[in-house]
Amino acid sequence: MHELARVVRELIVASDSYRRTMAGGIDLSTTEAAVLGHLLHDGPQTPSVIAARAGLTPAAGTSLLDRLARYGLVERRPHPRDRRSLLVHLTRRGHAAITAMSAMFSEDLLQALERSDxxxxxxxxxxxxxxxxxxxxxxxxxxxxxxxxxxxxxxxxxxxxxxxxxxxxxxx
Known part of the structure; x- marks a missing residue:
């Protein structure tokens, strides 16, 4: 069991480094890149959901979304069912960025699978x-x-x- 724990720890450390490199590839923090990933996989979300999921205060979440919007990666649109709320969507540029990261991740896992047993x-x-x-x-x-x-x-x-x-x- 200790060997499995050691190898999983190595995977987590490598994953952290991988996430930093991927995010840094387009000058984002890992939290910013993770938000793009959540939007890709879960669809548009409210700013409060995004902040909570990222472990941020509402104010910090707003700052993060402001940065992503300035980079042209996300946009806020009116919520279709709640006039008091907004939904954050990926832009084409944001979708292209996170899709490219996801494709590289899938490719890297496939290569690992092919090199394994x-x-x-x-x-x-x-x-x-x-x-x-x-x-x-x-x-x-x-x-x-x-x-x-x-x-x-x-x-x-x-x-x-x-x-x-x-x-x-x-x-x-």
């Missing part, structure tokens, strides 16, 4: 099992990420226990 290419059942495992890992990590208070308590508890142990060892 040939059974993954040949056996759709095995590929589905690995896909299910990766999905389950993502869900588990998302669940933990959604429990900031629990994470904080657990880490501080371990730090406190470690400190008490260290004090006890020094007191001998």
């Amino acid at each position: 040939p059974r993954l290419v040949e056996d759709p059942e095995l590929r589905r099992a690995v896909t299910h495992l990766v999905g389950a890992m993502a869900a588990s990590l998302r669940a933990r990420a959604g429990d900031a208070a629990g994470v904080r308590a657990a880490i501080l508890g371990e730090m406190s226990a470690s400190h008490e142990t260290a004090d006890g060892e020094h007191g001998r």
